[in-house]
Amino acid sequence: MADDVSLRIPKPDASVTELVVTKVREAITSGALVAGQKLTEREMMERTGVSRTSVREALRHLQALGLVEPAPGRGLIIPALDREAIEHIYEVREAIEPTAVRLFTVRATDEEIERYAELVFGKRPSGTEVAPEAWPEAWRRNLDADRLVLEVVGNPHFSRLMEPLYARIQQLRGLSAASHERARAATAEMESVVAAIRARQPRKAEKASRRHIEAARASVLRVVDEHEQKAAGLPGRF
Amino acid sequence: MADDVSLRIPKPDASVTELVVTKVREAITSGALVAGQKLTEREMMERTGVSRTSVREALRHLQALGLVEPAPGRGLIIPALDREAIEHIYEVREAIEPTAVRLFTVRATDEEIERYAELVFGKRPSGTEVAPEAWPEAWRRNLDADRLVLEVVGNPHFSRLMEPLYARIQQLRGLSAASHERARAATAEMESVVAAIRARQPRKAEKASRRHIEAARASVLRVVDEHEQKAAGLPGRF
Numbered sequence: 001m002a003d004d005v006s007l008r009i010p011k012p013d014a015s016v017t018e019l020v021v022t023k024v025r026e027a028i029t030s031g032a033l034v035a036g037q038k039l040t041e042r043e044m045m046e047r048t049g050v051s052r053t054s055v056r057e058a059l060r061h062l063q064a065l066g067l068v069e070p071a072p073g074r075g076l077i078i079p080a081l082d083r084e085a086i087e088h089i090y091e092v093r094e095a096i097e098p099t100a101v102r103l104f105t106v107r108a109t110d111e112e113i114e115r116y117a118e119l120v121f122g123k124r125p126s127g128t129e130v131a132p133e134a135w136p137e138a139w140r141r142n143l144d145a146d147r148l149v150l151e152v153v154g155n156p157h158f159s160r161l162m163e164p165l166y167a168r169i170q171q172l173r174g175l176s177a178a179s180h181e182r183a184r185a186a187t188a189e190m191e192s193v194v195a196a197i198r199a200r201q202p203r204k205a206e207k208a209s210r211r212h213i214e215a216a217r218a219s220v221l222r223v224v225d226e227h228e229q230k231a232a233g234l235p236g237r238f
Numbered sequence: 239m240a241d242d243v244s245l246r247i248p249k250p251d252a253s254v255t256e257l258v259v260t261k262v263r264e265a266i267t268s269g270a271l272v273a274g275q276k277l278t279e280r281e282m283m284e285r286t287g288v289s290r291t292s293v294r295e296a297l298r299h300l301q302a303l304g305l306v307e308p309a310p311g312r313g314l315i316i317p318a319l320d321r322e323a324i325e326h327i328y329e330v331r332e333a334i335e336p337t338a339v340r341l342f343t344v345r346a347t348d349e350e351i352e353r354y355a356e357l358v359f360g361k362r363p364s365g366t367e368v369a370p371e372a373w374p375e376a377w378r379r380n381l382d383a384d385r386l387v388l389e390v391v392g393n394p395h396f397s398r399l400m401e402p403l404y405a406r407i408q409q410l411r412g413l414s415a416a417s418h419e420r421a422r423a424a425t426a427e428m429e430s431v432v433a434a435i436r437a438r439q440p441r442k443a444e445k446a447s448r449r450h451i452e453a454a455r456a457s458v459l460r461v462v463d464e465h466e467q468k469a470a471g472l473p474g475r476f
Contacts, residue, residue: 088393088394088395089395091337091341091391091393091395091396092393092395092396094337095333095334095337095338095396096333096334099329099332099333100333103329153329155326155329155330156326157326157327157329157330157399157403158329158330158333160399161395161398161399165395
């Protein structure tokens with residue numbers, strides 16, 4: 001037998017498990033699964049059509065990512081993003097993203113910068129607004145833009161920190177951007193970021209990125225406060 | 239049997255493993271183990287006096303932390319901190335530490351601020367220099383100061399990122415501060431940081447912290463360049 005014939009035994013369940021993890025992540029991102037919702041193995045098996053082994057493995061993975069947690073009683077629950085959890089996520093974004101954007105401004109090729117701009121804005125002309133029905137698609141592109149930045153920056157520590165947080169960041173993106181007013185402001189903020197990156201001005205790009213995150217943070221906390229006032233006594237559903 | 243009697247079986251090797259991990263970390267920090275050095279199970283058993291099981295477990299843990307890696311041939315090696323690894327560590331410090339110092343400035347009690355100042359400077363009067371024989375002790379206190387900041391800030395994501403990096407940060411601290419000139423400059427930089435924290439000026443503290451890390455980074459890279467020029471062809475020993 002030739003030396004280059006792999007003898008590695010494939011794990012048949014590995015990719016199925018990954019698919020379930022991805023599905024649940026996407027369901028949280030899109031709002032199809034909301035905080036406070038319970039997940040049971042049986043229900044997951046029915047909804048996904050995969051084996052108990054794969055469901056269990058996927059739930060273990062999701063728990064390690066902090067996307068589900070043990071429920072009071074039995075089973076697992078999508079944890080509410082409470083105020084403290086939200087603050088922690090924004091502290092991480094405030095620390096990492098401006099630094100990453102600065103390094104991206106130095107290290108990216110012109111092509112990578114244009115790819116980034118297209119992910120951030122889509123194919124629409126500068127200054128135009130995203131229609132509400134296209135918001136979820138825009139948030140997904142934003143995540144791809146964040147991942148492109150970290151890929152170009154190439155610092156494995158940043159990626160190791162951010163990867164487990166992305167599903168929660170997507171939840172917050174949905175919260176922070178889901179109003180016309182905020183969507184317009186966010187677009188203007190991101191135009192400053194992209195303009196500084198295109199001009200290859202790393203410090204200016206860093207500052208613009210910091211302003212954007214601070215504005216997003218303020219917007220999310222405003223939404224959370226309104227929620228809490230309206231729904232005092234109800235379990236948090238964000 | 240009463241319900242509150244624990245039936246949990248203690249793992250007898252767990253703490254021994256932890257001791258070995260700590261010893262090796264400290265040996266790397268102090269320079270007793272240097273980059274390029276090989277570690278074999280047999281030698282580790284002889285030097286530590288613990289079982290093969292514990293040594294293996296400790297080496298697995300150290301490998302997960304990136305403090306040892308598989309050597310060409312057999313066994314494990316202390317990886318050289320090459321230029322890229324050093325840049326990555328400083329990128330993380332530039333991102334996290336100024337943000338953490340800003341949040342510490344807001345959240346710390348007066349007592350925590352004084353504890354921080356004492357960890358940074360020791361008990362010596364402001365402006366006085368640390369004697370070279372006291373440098374390793376000062377670097378250990380600096381690590382405790384960093385940990386105090388993160389503890390007060392209370393963001394679990396920051397701690398999860400930084401904890402595996404501390405042993406390498408200590409190696410770099412040794413490199414960056416090991417000259418009278420740099421030790422003096424670092425002391426002055428840290429006095430600005432502490433003064434801003436004491437004055438409860440978060441943005442000023444953040445900026446002072448950023449200046450300190452940028453200076454430390456420049457100093458380390460200068461040392462690395464000198465090393466590389468002197469020892470071209472020799473394996474890196476930093």
